Amino acid sequence: MTDAFFTYRKNVLLAKSPSTQIEGVFAATRGRSVPEEQEALLQQWLEEGVGNLPASESVPAVRKVSVTLTSDWLEGSELLMTSLSGLNTSPEVTQRADQQHSELNALASSELQDHAVAELARLPSEETVTVAGGAPWAAVVPQTDHQTAGCAGINEEVLNDDPAVLAWSLACDAETVPPVLPARPIQDAVPFYPVPAEVPYHEILWRDWEDLSVQPCVLEQVSKNTPLFEFRVMSYNILAQDLVEQGLDLYVHCHPDILNWNYRLPNLLQEIQHWDPDVLCLQEVQENHYWEQLEPTFKEMGFACFYKRRTGTKTDGCAVCYKRSRFQLISLSPIEYFRPGLDILNRDNVGLVLLLQPVLPEGLGLKAVSPLCVANTHVLFNPRRGDIKLAQVALLLAEIDKIARTTEGSYYPVILCGDLNSVPDSPLYKFIRNGELSYHGMPAWKVVSGQEDFSQQLYSRKLLAPLWPSSLGVTDKCQYVTLCQPKKPGRREYSRDFLLQFRFCDVACERPPQLVLLEGVTDAKPVASAREHSAVTAVLKRHNSLSFLGKQCSGVIQHGLNLTSVYSHFLPQRGCPEVTTMPMGLGATVDYIFYSAEPVENKAGECRRLYKDGALKLLGRLSLLSEDVLLMANGLPNPFCSSDHLCLLASFGLEISSL
Secondary structure, three states, rough: HHHHHHHHHHHHOOOOOOOOHHHHHHHHHHHOOHHEEEEEEOOOOOOOOHOOOOOOOOOOOOOOOOOOOOOOOOEEEEEEEEEEEEEEOOHHHHHHHHHHHHHHHHOOOOOHHHHHHHHHOOOOOOOEEEOOOOEEEEEEEOOOOHOOOOOOOOEEEEEEEOHHHHHHHHHHHHOOOOOHHHHHHHOOOOOOOOOOOOOOOOOOOOOOOEOOOOOHHHHHHOOOOOOOEEEEEEEEEEEHHHHHOOOOOHOOOOOHHOOHHHHHHHHHHHHHHHHHHOOOEEEEEEHHHHHHHHHHHHHHHHHHEEEEEOOOOOOEEEEEEEEEOHHHHHEEEEEOOOOOOOOHOOOOOOEEEEEEEOOOOOOOOOEEEOOOOEEEEOOOOOOOOOOHHHHHHHHHHHHHHHEEEEEOOOOOOOEEEEEEOOOOHHHHHHHHHOOOOOOOOOOOHHHHHOHHHHHHOOOOOOOOOOOOHHHHEOOOOOEEEEEEOOOOOOOOEEEEEEEEOOOOOOOHHHOOOOOOOOOOOOOOOOOOOHHHHHHHHHHHHHHHHHHHHHHHHHOEOOOOOOOEOOOOEEEEEOEEEOEEEOHHHHOOOOOEEEOOEEEEOOOOOOOOEEEEEOOEEEEEEEOOOOOOHHHHHOOOOOOOOOOOOOEEEEEEEEEEEOO
16 A cells, blocks of 8 residues: 555656656655555545546546546646645644655646656656555556657557658558657647658568569570679659649658658668669759759769759759769660650650660770660649650660660660559550550550549540651661661662762763653653642652651551560559559559560560560569558658659579670
């Protein structure tokens, strides 16, 4: 009973006061025998103290007390004063009564409340008081955040945590909770905790590294004696800050603090540095952030950086960075998809295509490795304008065809990264992977997919052949016209201007004897008027244009790059699709890494092209997450992932051959 009495007194004081100012009181009083006063005080507390509990709690029996006392920081010291008044009847403590009273009045003042919060963080969270013949009751000291994080049961009304942090706390083991979290303000507090810097998000939203180099199909192709140039490629839409501020309605699930660029930037840089890619393809890179923060930081990390801002008034763009110690630049080609006067290409999206030469380590002798073509883009988002998306991708593929084509007509290995704003079952995705698409008569929205019912009812735009005019200079095989003309071996090529220089020479003006005489045609020297010359030129141009359009009028476009996706877009162990973004809480895959492979002969009736690794081999990839896992973290972005997209990461190997 004596222990229960002093435990009760100490808990009440701890709930009101700094421990350093009351330890002396209990040290002087503990151990003294005042049974009558103790019994009276306990009875008084049961009558008055229990009355302060919330109405929802029932008053327990005197012999079976089980009470949880929750302290109110602004509450007066009435209960405390009442409890201590019972001690004044004891001669041993009468002399200390006035001193205790004055100390407690000072402790109840508002000037010491902040100190009380700091001191309570060091105290045990719960002490048990046992009443003779009854059940134990607990006087609970208000807990700090790192104390409550390890509890089996969490009171949401008390915690009022950010949903992402709360869901993570419930889902994870208590031992993984960081030992120190920021202290919660007592009043007018915003219910949000930033993630500690020492706990990176990739340890919270766990993503496995899938080693594909041990698969039988890869082991068969790569013998033990074949060296590989290994490197990592990351594709990441980092969410431009201007786009965040322009579309806050998309991020109502996020606390404003985690949308702040000063919070997001360190998280993004930490993530990139953790995965340590050799080639980095970024989308939605805000121009001022790139020049002022990202490029200087990346250069310190050993990257060479190239950036292309979107045309028009847009403030973001695409960036490609590569490690200077691993690659050297051969050529760079920025792409602008905007073409004045063309409705099919009237948007401000851009891309970058680089040709890189891998740098082999010293000591390999006379070895060589193929150049690598890396492309990065961010195509239009508008779900209703799949025709624009298709035209933008065709332009990008034509540029890749130009940069990656060898003198023999084959292609260097290609890696295509980007946010294509198209899902894996869309015709646009199938066109990139299968190399062919019959688009004539297809609804524009269907090239994107994902909004079939909504778009089909409201938008009836259909794709017609040709998709783009001949003036664009791109064929239906996604090649520039000037590069796709077949060469006839054994014949010399002369320009038109060169040949026109000889149109009135003596040899050209002599009529061959066997030439049939036609009046007005072969009976006179060739002296053509300017008007006749213009008419002939117009006929020739029209003939060439019709010949070009004849190919496109079939409504079929093709490309010959043989690209396949790093990801399978499905999680077999979870039985659900992979997710790269979470717009409005709905998971979808719109980000991709495609790479060159060798096609495999299809079985009869199969329309999906099959591939196997060629000179460029896929060695591993960072697994993606499912929608339900991201929902547990409150979607994207969240305190752990500072973009509305997940990063994609893959490891490749290029065969090293002898010279």
